[in-house]
Amino acid sequence: MNNNFYIKSSVSIKKHKIVLDETEVFSSATDGFTAFSKEAYKNFEINYPKFFKMDNLSKLAFLGADLLLKKQGLNATDNDIALILANKSSSLDTDATYQETIADKENYFPSPAVFVYTLPNICIGEISIKHKLYAENSFFIFEDFNPKFLKEYSEFLIQSKKTTQVLWGWVEYFKKDYQATMYLISKEGKQVHSLENITKIYTQ
Amino acid sequence: MSKEVYITKTNCITPLGFDVQSNFKAVLEKKTGVSSTNTYAQFPEIYLAEILDAEIDKHFSKLTSEGTYTRLEKLAILALQPVLEGKQITNKSVLILSSTKGNIKLLQENTAIAEANLGKLAQKIANFFGFSTQPIVVSNACVSGVMALSVAKRMLQFSEYEEAFVVAADEVSEFVISGFNSFQALSNQLCKPYDKDRKGINLGEAVAAAHLTLKKETALVRIAGDASVNDANHISGPSRTGEGLFRSIKAALNEAEIPSEDIDFISSHGTATLYNDEMEAIAFGRSNLLDKPLFSLKANYGHTLGASGLLETVISIEALQQNTILPSLGYKEMGVSQPVTIYTLPKEVKTTYFLKTASGFGGCNTAMVFEKLMN
Amino acid sequence: MDNLKLELKTKIIETLNLEDLSVEEIADNDPLFGDGLGLDSIDALELIVLMDKDYGIKLTDPKEGKSIFQSIQTMATYIEQNRTK
Known part of the structure; x- marks a missing residue:
């Protein structure tokens, strides 16, 4: 039995720059992530109005996943690609935005559209809806980037036949600092799924 | 293996x-x-x-x-x-x-x-x-x-x-x-x-x-199967077809290598919102589980969010040990389209397997199957 | 009434983040949900907050919302009759 796993395709979004399979595909000098993500959305002709309703963490994860998955020639109705995402700050950035809507007791209008994003796994839902991923999914939180756990967990999902491919991602957004490192793990590919290669993509 | x-x-x-x-x-x-x-x-x-x-x-x-x-x-x-x-x-x-x-x-x-x-x-x-x-x-x-x-x-x-x-x-x-x-x-x-x-x-x-x-000695239960499949439907609204929950149950039963017939009771999510409970009933119907006793503990504890799934599993493991189907507080009359089986009083039944399910925002669902060990 | 309708269109685009739409593209009788503007259940809840915040109207029955939020026209009519601010 073939026990090797490969990184089929990878994407990195940070510092207003998007790198897809080791090639820079977009960059911008605009101010702030919201404006940057809008430019990227237009550039890649994503054409999905719900994008603008998302919070920044979801926009970040959605953009990365969309660029990766578009290259894969997915089925229109049903796909088996597990989503294993993680970060450090959970949804704290949006939590703080929501907290502001309940801080003033005289002007108390909690927003349901903000509240729903105070759960980090909502970005998994957004990606699943767009790409019809009826598959295993979990969101993890770590004080520090933990490639070892995420690597082993993802490979186990394929090995135990719970899924055929895994979309793996570190998606962090907190106080304007952001980074998305995402890739697709499969039994086919050229780049071996090793800790060295994961770290290379994470730091590139 | x-x-x-x-x-x-x-x-x-x-x-x-x-x-x-x-x-x-x-x-x-x-x-x-x-x-x-x-x-x-x-x-x-x-x-x-x-x-x-x-x-x-x-x-x-x-x-x-x-x-x-x-x-x-x-x-x-x-x-x-x-x-x-x-x-x-x-x-x-x-x-x-x-x-x-x-x-x-x-x-x-x-x-x-x-x-x-x-x-x-x-x-x-x-x-x-x-x-x-x-x-x-x-x-x-x-x-x-x-x-x-x-x-x-x-x-x-x-x-x-x-x-x-x-x-x-x-x-x-x-x-x-x-x-x-x-x-x-x-x-x-x-x-x-x-x-x-x-x-x-x-x-x-x-x-x-x-x-x-990994040691069997002194164990209460074995975790026989588990799965978490997304609805891919809406970030807050439960799926109308119960797709993710249905698929999660199917995958968990598959891993446990038992038919739905062997499940003795279901410890469900049952939040008491209109759409969640209906979605669950549809998923249980599609899984051929309508005749299996089901209970929700939400009227005992409220919805305890990230604690609820484990809390309800802990109580259900005790029910499994005691061969007891738990009552669903707050329930009086059938209010979902698929007739799930609910008791309003505890009932003694010989039990071996139970199914635990949960569903939430983001379209997430989890199903797990537990098997009692005869120690 | 026309001012109110224009105001509502602007507010809805802004509050519900309808980036791809302009005020001119929303007709008074366009359905807000379903095939019209394509709003969903979270948008409906957000409209309930908007009614409370900007016009002092509290809606507690979700079924009530359905008929009020049919179009800009129905919303404006309801606000005219029930606003407290």
């Missing part, structure tokens, strides 16, 4: 008691921890299930008087303590925390936002007990508690770890009350899972803990 994973010890703390026995007895007697309170000025006469601060402090002061801990940290430590008692933590032991909002109350106290980080909360609990390995945090909306158990089981199967301690904790806060209220999801009376007059959820708080190991 995958390794077999067992649960040897459990615990829980809720408004109904500080251990499993007192909680199980209260559920059998159809007691509720939910009551009307006016503690939150913006929400007068709201129905909540809260643990008394004085009780928490009384128990915690017996444990230690050193260090500063938030209310939730105290609860998590108190829940884990008896589960860890007499066990040696090694570099093969791992701590797994499930929580949706953790120390979110810190946001209203003008502390640095980063203090409310879930990773920090997990590390604080890990440090208290002296874990040397990095804790794992699962934060996956309302399925977190049962998903954490599934993650723990998988970790024991694929990694070098030999035992896992899972703790699931969430508390009531103005943050979650106002949010669920803005979703018009709160009931203005005791909630009524699957009932025709159900009007929404009651929020609650709880902590639950479990010890998982």
Whole structure:
């Protein structure tokens, strides 16, 4: 039995720059992530109005996943690609935005559209809806980037036949600092799924 | 061949008691921890299930008087303590925390936002007990508690770890009350899972803990199968077809290698919102499980978010040991389109397998199958 | 009434983040949900907050919202009759 796993395709979004399979595909000098993500959305002709309703963490994860998955020639109705995402700050950035809507007791209008994003796994839902991923999914939180756990967990999902491919991602957004490192793990590919290669993509 | 994973010890703390026995007895007697309170000025006469601060402090002061801990940290430590008692933590032991909002109350106290980080909360609990390995945090909306158990089981199967301690904790806060209220999801009376007059959820708080190991000796149950499949439908609205839950149940039964016929009872999510309970009934119908007794504990405990899945599993493991189907408090008359089987009084039946399910925002679902061990 | 309708269109585009739409593209009788503007259940809840915040109208029955939020026209009519601010 073939026990090797490969990184089929990878994407990195940070510092207003998007790198897809080791090639820079977009960059911008605009101010702030919201404006940057809008430019990227237009550039890649994503054409999905719900994008603008998302919070920044979801926009970040959605953009990365969309660029990766578009290259894969997915089925229109049903796909088996597990989503294993993680970060450090959970949804704290949006939590703080929501907290502001309940801080003033005289002007108390909690927003349901903000509240729903105070759960980090909502970005998994957004990606699943767009790409019809009826598959295993979990969101993890770590004080520090933990490639070892995420690597082993993802490979186990394929090995135990719970899924055929895994979309793996570190998606962090907190106080304007952001980074998305995402890739697709499969039994086919050229780049071996090793800790060295994961770290290379994470730091590139 | 995958390794077999067992649960040897459990615990829980809720408004109904500080251990499993007192909680199980209260559920059998159809007691509720939910009551009307006016503690939150913006929400007068709201129905909540809260643990008394004085009780928490009384128990915690017996444990230690050193260090500063938030209310939730105290609860998590108190829940884990008896589960860890007499066990040696090694570099093969791992701590797994499930929580949706953790120390979110810190946001209203003008502390640095980063203090409310879930990773920090997990590390604080890990440090208290002296874990040397990095804790794992699962934060996956309302399925977190049962998903954490599934993650723990998988970790024991694929990694070098030999035992896992899972703790699931969430508390009531103005943050979650106002949010669920803005979703018009709160009931203005005791909630009524699957009932025709159900009007929404009651929020609650709880902590639950479990010890998982690869050793069969002294085990209560074996985790026979588990799966978490997304609905790919809507970020807050339950699926009309129950697709993700249906697929999760199917995959969990597959791994357990048993037909749905072998399930003796279902410990469901049953939040008592119109759409959640209906979605579940459809998924159970599609899974040929309508004739299997099902219960929701939401009217006993309220919806305890990231704690609920583990809390309900802990109580259900006790029901499995006692060969008892639990009653669903709050239920009177069938209010879902598929006729699920619900009891209003406890019933003794010989039981071997049960199914635990949960569903939540983001379209997430988790299903797990547990098998009783005859020790 | 026309001012109110224009105001509502601007507010809805802004509050519900309808980036791809302009005020001119929304007709008074366009359905807000379903095939029209394609709003969903979270948008409906957000409109309930908007009614409370800007016009002092509290809606507690979700079924009530359905008929009020049919179009800009129905919303404006309801606000005219029930506003407290």
